[in-house]
Amino acid sequence: MRVPAFGEEELFIHRFPQDMPPGEQLAVTLNDLRGGLLNVRGLEVTLPKKPSQPRQKRFTRLELDFPFKVAAQELHINLTTSEVSVFGRIHSSLFLASQSLTPSSSTLTTYYERGSKEKVLHAYYQGSGPACMRIEKVLRDYDQLYCIDTNSMTLQNGHRVAVTTAIHSVAKKMGDNATFISSDMYYQDTAIDPVGNPELAGIWTFLRNLKARTQGQPAMKTLLITDTEYGKVKGWNQRTIPFFGEEVLPEGFDIFYATSDAGTDEFMPNRLMKACDNLSTQVLRQLYAGK
Known part of the structure; x- marks a missing residue:
């Protein structure tokens, strides 16, 4: 993944198939998102340590719930600010134009695969409002x-x-x-x-x-x-x-x-x-x- 220049935002855009059926839930999974967390040791600001040994690939899954069925068209993830936006239509004859769709709740989970199961590293559930893709924003x-x-x-x-x-x-x-x-x-x-x-x-x-x-x-x-x-x-x-x-x-x-x-x-x-x-x-x- 290319590192953005100073002041430049890095975007991930996914366009959904036009024939994808409408639904009330939407999920996206990315692997090995770069973290942006700093911590303090005494007066010295340090980056989080690199893993001491090779590790299994990490996955970040964002699950979005909507209060009604939606026909999602595009998913935008700003990897610089962590903000997530979904664009599409409300599945109703009364709403024909595309618009920004706000989830009623979202769940953010980071995990790795251990055999046939997931080992959850951390997870967060939030109510209505804009969702995010990184824990530091949370x-x-x-x-x-x-x-x-x-x-x-x-x-x-x-x-x-x-x-x-x-x-x-x-x-x-x-x-x-x-x-x-x-x-x-x-x-x-x-x-x-x-x-x-x-x-x-x-x-x-x-x-x-x-x-x-x-x-x-x-x-x-x-x-x-x-x-x-x-x-x-x-x-x-x-x-x-x-x-x-x-x-x-x-x-x-x-x-x-x-x-x-x-x-x-x-x-x-x-x-x-x-x-x-x-x-x-x-x-x-x-x-x-x-x-």
Whole structure:
């Protein structure tokens, strides 16, 4: 793929067959999209590390849902800004002219193929509005990010202990197509004999503490990065299923799924998740050793 010159935008345009039947869903998959994430180490801004060993090809899939049947004609992806546009007609005798079609929701997933299955590196579901093709655009759309991970183990006294770590970050645009991620603090909490899913209990306790600390302050749009319950992320963000107990995810918060098992050399959410995992594991080892 050609690297665009300074100030030049790189576009991907796909024209659909004229005889393609209308539908309410549209999906596009691209492979090995270049990332534009920067992170900070001390005062030194660095590019994400190159993979330490050869890796399997990464795929990015964008699934668009429309509130009615559409006859899509063209798909435009601005690979510089990450913006996605769909042009076509609403499938109705009342709408004959082509127009820009806005999805009612979209799902962005990055994965690689492992045998006959997909290994999801990260995934994000959003509601109505313009869709995007890169995760850095997703991160920049939020005032703040919290990456949260909970690890648990059974101690020698028979009690189960869970340690939750949350790292606070902010994503800002840097240059034409790069995103700078800064992390400035982290939170930890320990629970003895947690009930249910320790990950969800840890996130819910964190949310209660965060809302108590920020009471009276202007609301901030917040993205929570977690590695639990991938299959429920869409329902949580839609507020159609409970997040914890009978409670839905509070307004102003959305969930972004990222695994710590892979992608840490390439993608900042996965690296943050791995850092949370390591910090929680350190505390668990100290507790197990009786320190």
